[in-house]
Amino acid sequence: MASLIELRQVFFQECEEQLEDLTDGLTALEGSEDFSNLDPEIINRMFRAVHSVKGGAASFSLDAITQFAHAYESILDELRSGKLTLNQKIINTFFTSADYLTDLVSLGAENVEPIAAELESKIKDLSALSGSMKFGAGVSEEDDCIAAFTPLALSGEMQFPPVEDVNGSVFEIYFKPTLDLYANGHEPVQIFRELSTLGVLEVQCKFDRDFKWDQAEPAIEWHLVLSTNQSESEILEIFEFSEPYAKIEISSKVADITVSAPIESVSKHPASTPTMEKPNAAPDPAGEVHSAEPSAIRSAISAAPKATVRVDLDLVDELINLVGELVITQSVMTQSITEQDGIGGRQLSTTLEDFKSLTRTIQEGVMAIRAQSVKPLFQRMARIVRETAQIAGKEVRFATEGEDTEVDRTVIERLVDPLTHILRNAVDHGLEDAALRSQAGKDRIGTVTLSAAHRSGRVVIEVIDDGGGVQREKVLSSAIEKGLVPQTAQLSDSDIDRLLFLPGFSTAASVTNLSGRGVGMDVVNSEIRRLGGRVAIISHPGSGTTISISLPLTLAVLDGMVVDVADETMVVPISAIVETIRPDTSQIHQIGPAARMIAVREKMVPIIELGAVFGCAPIKNHTNDGILVIVEDDKGEHFALAVDKIRDQRQVVIKSLESNYGHVPFVAAATILGDGQIALIVDLDEITHQVSVDQSRSIQSIEAIA
Template structure:
């Protein structure tokens, strides 16, 4: 694995650690301040610090050290975790996220001087009557992080580190020669440390950063080359640390790997003995694995500062051999195992599965008339669907990964607008395709900023209106068939339709004498360049946000609708496909064209008797479906079909469910098949077409258009959104 690949893994783990830490701090702010929650926050920050030191991101390491020091005091109970400190820690975590992004992108690190001063002051002010010590690692100057590390950099860094840390491989310095201002730390990495993926070099760097000086490097346990096992910890060290470094601070470096290291402190203690994690290779001579005479396990130190956990002080492992009674290590449980896969590899897998679906459809169509191959074709179709569903499940991710970014957005908005908003999240476990998730972040951010800046009133206005001073923003996700509905609602003042219409007339978006429905007025906020803000601010006012939202949702093959009530609030609903790759559809014929109706919209299909079809006005027909009338939409009128469309009583009516307009009946000539189809973007290969969501390749190699059911029905009924056209039959 190359250094660049290792760095990429580090940044992925940073994202995971940040998410865990943010969840923990949010829980602390909500009142859950138990040890497990606080420790999870500390572990997340500590993990980032260790990796930053290993890769040489000095600014990130320095900032994280100060952050971690305050968290360590919180964990030990030396600093009280109140609401003010929670808010400070959340802001510190936001800056830590900026540091990680800067290190990953090669940008200049953020200006953290003011926040570092706040963290240090909070530690000093909240300690039980004691002033906080200065951070062991001084904040680094705000310079650009190092460029991507190369193998040569690793070699040079290792050489310089060995020159500094691996001092004379000799006996320890006598206690009498040790300066009074220093204390000793003895350590050895056991074999488990290597097997668990630990990086001893990173911990040694951290010790060096604290001012540690290598007194002794024990090489006596290193075996001959033919018996050397790189998964074992043969080296041991004795470090001298200045008295200004507290023992607890140094030992905290090993807090989460304590069981995998042998540790002891005090001048009377020695380097912990060798402990092998598994029997060494049979070819290894026992003489090389047996410590020399006089170098066995040291006696327990009498100094009260000695740290020797029972697991670390186990006797040295016996030489391997037939008579060894050491039991093998138990296998790790299989549950919860996972593996990181490059997203590009998953994309190739999905593309290949899509081609497999097309090939299976072609084979099924070619052998449709062969009764002898029916069983084999059924088996192939079942296996193809299973492979497709498994591949899609790999890409499915919970929407909580997007919702988890919202608290930070609200904190930033609170700082810029002065409005404090309470967040409610519903259905965060709903899953959808990772591609959809990645492109959902930007529209969601715009909608949240719009809700806080335009929708939710100031505290004074809310109190005057009889509302709580704190606003409420609700995020919800609901899976409905093959779609996911995401709602962003606020309890603000709602859309001021009179003002929206006036602004639209001023900007020439609509005519001054235009007669628009409330739903049409609401949709004006999506017009390019439209904004009702009195002045341009850092949050809004340029008229680009909502236009971006509509465009992004449209590119995802979804729709956005608005529900607003004056004085009550506004809710935006995004209806998005669960996946952008493969779906199920109904293959229909309209004249000489073959089209696909996504099965997620289909309720039922029928051939109505003449008495169930009735006219409404001069150009619209309605279908009586068990006592309810739904509008009939002749698909031929909207596909460029040149012939005369069939009458409703002669064709097939497909009852579809739309997001904004309820049910409608699509009139087609016939239904030819129902099968999976691979979604191909029409806009990226041709151009956007109203009423068309994409294209696919049929079993006979022809290209068929995929209908955008919501857009087609809205266009046919001459509406953008609004009231349900379904009527009760008299």
């Protein structure tokens, strides 16, 4: 049996889901083309979400949440009933209110009371939207609601009040039930028992002697005399739900102080009614109705939500770890089986293949458990954008794409801070003021788009703004001023853009309290690197900036090609490999003193000597005895890695070096191979980036010479 404390936890968990529903609905509303013709189911869902939060909160005496949810719900109800027509202003208030409700819930979870003034002003914001005058009393109405613990129709305890209190009125009540009374779950005896709590009740039952067994209505009628100091309305309240199903007549006569009804004759116990009340009027449901109804109901039911279980994340992590070990063990097995190579070796390797494919399936399954859609993350970011826009005084349209993209949960959690920084920057620095935008002939309202997509085994998350782009002159002079680059530096446009990621850099002419404190982008860069990802920035002056984050799908394993380079063993991520070729000398072209290119399918691809990059082999001037692995970087550029030998293609378990060694240039991580040997996993993006920088320099210098 769950305890109340556990229930509270369930409530807060549920709140998260409800709030997500609410934001979903808001986003859908905002996207509606015609505000006067909304999908009612969207509003219904939002209403239910807020309503459930309110109901639960009230049960745990979380008054602030209850009050605010009530105000919110009332407005949603007006919208639902068509009393209120949606406009952008209302949507904005809905969004900020949803944010505030989220805050209230998190405060509630920590047992913190919100600031009363803020709560009040947020409720006012909502009630200001109301189309009806009545709503002004929203809060107090809610107070009533909370105070009214007693059920309206069925109140009171099962006990009789002291008789001497009875000195008010005497009511004569005539009560003749129809069959429907019983059919709707009422029971005269129970009703009378409740009446008896109001005073002294005398009950008489009359049976119609002319009763025919085939007549439709029961032949019983009741005459009641109630001496009570309560008013007629109290009596009516008891009949509130049975009233449509019985003939009820109430007449009152003011009683003398000496109660007219002799107390001895009062039947205190109405249950002692004649047995003829028994022709058990509760009708048996007619047989033919039985079969028809359920299917009709069924057909009206839309698809039920998917069943889910909640699993402790630690358990999943443990599982992922174990699968990692399984993969290692498998490669050890593969190794020794291949070495054995004797009788039965063939049989063994067939079994091994099956085993491998099973391992892979298990691994994918486990990864899928931990994968989560980026939607909640994006919703959180929507809030960041709204708040930033408000503080910065800019109008911003926020769009998302690929919300359903699934990413490892741990990755999602660690994306919150970097994305927050990037989005704040995009709104605060990226977008121009409305006036400037109008001047430039752009829409006054700026757009910031957050998108996610799977691209060649990685997740690419992009923040795109349609602002002014990076102001390169300003960035460069600021960087020189701060001594981050030498005064004489010759930097390409993209180099300048990347300066934004340097530690201790800030471009904003005025430092706002949102961004521009010079911490931000470099933190973004290092955090994304720590996730095995890469940040790229593409800026078009006048038309906007795209910041693109490319991340591995998982942090645990990697499909890799094992290669030998100058007696070292290294792993190249398969996801980046386009093809491998054994080049002909004629295909290779020397460009400048150190750069060589190879023509692959009529495209010039720079050659990178992997051995030279790591400083374990001199640059060779002949590659015809080696092998070229053509890889693609996150911008879609191709590069050819020169290696000595390709050994194998396998899954490797990623063992991070950073926690022990910090960032090692050009190395993403390490792994343990089947034979126990340690191999480095190369960081392709870093290598290719370095090469393109070198190359553009050497090309520049060639141009300078020419």
